[in-house]
Amino acid sequence: MNLVNLQEVSLAYGPLVLLDGVSLGVDEGDRIGVVGRNGGGKSTLVSVLAQTTEPDSGRVIHNRGLRVGFLHQRDSFPDTTVGAYVLGDRAEHEWAGDPRVRDVLRGLLGGWDLGAGMDTLSGGERRRAALARLLTGEHDLIVLDEPTNHLDIEGIAWLADHLNARKEALVVVTHDRWFLDAVTNRTWEVVDGRVERYEGGYAAYVLAKAERERLAAAAEERRQNLMRKELAWLRRGPQARSSKPKFRVDAANALIADVPPLRNTVELVGFASARLGKTVIDLEHVDLRAGDTTLLEDLTWQLGPGDRVGLVGVNGAGKTSLLRLLAAEREADGGRVRRGRTVKLAHLSQNLAELDPGMRPLEAVNEVRQFVTIGKREFTAGQMLERFGFRGDRQWTPIGDLSGGERRRLQLLRLLMDEPNVVLLDEPTNDLDIETLNELEDLLDGWPGSLVVVSHDRYFLERVTDRTLALMGDRTLAFLPGGVDEYLARRARQEGRDTVPGVAASGSDASADDNVSGGAEEASDAAPVVSAAERRAAQKEMQRLERRMDRIGTREEELHALMAEAADDYTRLADLDSELKTLQAEKEELEERWLAEAERIGE
Structure with missing residues (x-):
């Protein structure tokens, strides 16, 4: 049954x-996913x-009685109170006996006081x-x-399920x-006032x-070849041009006038990376606190050259605090932090x-920086801004008037122009937006340096990092060979759940725990x-x-470079x-042996 129809709808601001x-x-x-x-x-x-929202023209037709x-x-x-806002005037026995309502309250408002006022909630909590x-x-x-927005990885996985x-x-x-x-089987792409439709989810x-x-x-290449021939024909001197048939001149001018403009994309480019020594950032027996709460205890961990780490964890476990410690924006509450002499650090908060x-x-x-050299060319700040989507007057628009996405892009440009390692x-x-994310991922893919990312965007984390660490709320930092799937499985075990949101049944049996840090972690019952x-x-x-494995990785990069040189x-x-x-x-083979050792000692 058709539910909604849009017919020749137009809207402009x-x-x-x-x-x-x-x-x-x-x-x-x-x-349907809209991108x-x-x-x-x-x-x-x-x-x-x-x-x-009413369109300027066209019709929007809803099926009779449609509940949206x-x-x-x-x-x-x-x-009003949270309970009254979420549940309305339903009696407690009515909503408490509804499995769907219980699932929603557990998934989004677990542990909340339903009698609290809405005015006491943060913006993210109101959104939930x-x-x-x-x-x-x-x-x-x-x-x-x-x-x-405002959901962590567990919340997003629950919502998908x-x-x-x-x-x-x-x-x-x-x-x-x-x-x-995870949730869509069709995709609509909104572009230049049109909606392009595709079957299937994002992939x-x-x-x-x-x-x-x-x-x-391919069609544009054929068109450009024709255009070049017409231009060459037009430019064979004024005298010759005056004798050319008018319809040929008109056809060539039409080709020239109809050349599509450059795509309005955000182009991120590779930046030179300062050399990193053997020591990047070492944490030795570090304690980290927030007020009276201990976030990390006796943590020993090394961030090495070229490490690409994704950091996940429960809200309030200390992910942002750990980043600020690595960035030297706060001191440890115990232990020692060593940073290499060649480290040139950038922190996007x-x-x-x-x-x-x-x-x-x-x-x-x-x-x-006013100039940056990329390859053999030197670019001004204005030229780089154009590559990041700031064209014309947008370069002179007050930052306070920019959108959140534009300010985020500007932050990234400032950060990368300083050539951190x-x-x-x-x-x-x-x-x-997704197009900018794709460009950022492409940049980080080939960027030489050490990277630590905190993100609830599971796709982005798995795309740009090589290993996943987690703050589980137990004062430790744990290495997760199984990535985000293992994190969700651990959280399910912590909360005594039988199912893991966002993970297939075969993936719920995650790899054994592996602590990076000191501090105790409860061992599995089956662990020897x-x-x-x-x-x-x-x-x-x-x-x-x-x-x-690190040495093999270095040699692999060398071999790829040598193979490119020896192409003939x-x-x-x-x-x-x-x-x-x-x-x-x-x-x-080494990876399998590493996992076997981790499983043997129950880490």
């Missing part, structure tokens, strides 16, 4: 056209769909309450605008690509879009306040009892294996390829 003659529909069972650039019209589209649940990005909140209010209701169509268990049609706007793949959308762009590029709202983007970048990123994906001497020997062996020497190329395959096989 001044000269900015967000929707231009859009026609589309939502049927029963549809699970596109910031400011491109995603929120406008879903608000028109939900009939909370719409989560706005900005909601108004009444002066608004989502809980919507999900406890009965709807035919659920429309969610950035529902994962909850939505997958519901039968209502779903339309969701989000930049969280893991979430899109299928990327593949389909790449194929469309390949075909478009969640707080945007360090950007002077009265300054202009060009002034803010010039303050860091250690980068600490605290929720870097906030306010960035090992002596202190056996534990020390196993840890020593694991460190030896890690060093060997097939004998040399075959020898290098043989060595590379041997090293990769050895690395796989």
Whole structure:
């Protein structure tokens, strides 16, 4: 059954056209993800769909009696209690006996005082309450605008499982690509006033879009060849041109006038990296506190050159505090922190306040560096701003008037123009659209240096980091060979849950725990009892294996470079390829031995 139809819908704000003659529909069972650039019209589209915004022209037709649940990005909140806001006037026995309501309260408001006033909640907590209010209701169509904002990894995984268990049609706007793949089976891309439709979630959308762009590029290449021939024909001298048939001149001018403009993309480029020595940042028996709360106790951990670490953990466990310690923005409450002499550190915090709202983007970048050399070319701050999407007057717009996404991009540009070799990123994906995230990932992919990332964006974490560490709320820092899936499995065990949100059944049996830090962690019931001497020997062996794997990784990079140089020497190329395959096989064996040692000692 068709639920909603948009017929030739158009909407503009001044000269900015967000929707231009859009026609589309939502049927029963549809699970649609909406993607596109910031400011491109995603929120406008879903608000028109939900009939909370009137279009300038066209029709929006809802099926008779359609019940729409719409989560706005900005909601108004009444002066009432959390319980009254979320549950309305339902009696306690009524909502307490409803499994769906109990699931929502447990998943979003676990441990909350339902009698607390809404005015006592933070902005993020109010957002969770608004989502809980919507999900406890009965709807035919659920429309969610950035529902994962202010949710941690566990909350996002729970929400995906909850939505997958519901039968209502779903339309969701989000930049969280893991979430899109988890809950959607169709994708709408809002671009230049149009809505391009794709079958499948985010991964299928990327593949389909790449194929469309390949075909478009082939057509454009043919068009450009024709245009070059016409231009050459036109430019054979004024005398010759005057005798040319008018229809040929008109055709060539039409080709020239119709050349599409450069794509309005954010282009991130590689920056030179200062050399790192053997020591980057070493933490030795460190204690870390926040007020009377001990966040980390007796932590010993090394961040080495080239390490790419994703940091996850329960809210309030100390992820941001640990980043600030690494960045030398706060002192340890015990123990020792050593930093290498060659470390040049940059810290992207969640707080945007360090950007002077009265300054202009060009002034803010010039303050860091006026010129930067990339490859053999030198670029000015203005040219780099253009590459980051600040064109024309946007370079002189006061920072206070920029959107959150623009300020985030400006922060990244300032940070990277300073050519750091250690980068600490605290929720870097906030306010960035998917296209910018793709560009940032591409930059970080080939960036030489040490990287620590705190993020609730599971896709981004798994894309740019090589290993995952977790603060489990027990004063320790744990290494998770199984990544985010293992983190969710551990959290499920901590809370005594049988199921793991966001993890397939086969993935719930995560790898054994592995503490990076000192501090006690409760062992699994099935873990064998090992002596202190056996534990020390196993840890020593694991460190030896890690060093060997690091050396193999360095040699792999050297071999890739040598293979690129020997592209025409097939004998040399075959020898290098043989060595590379041997090293990769050895690395796989070492990884299996490392995991076996970790499992043997129950870490």
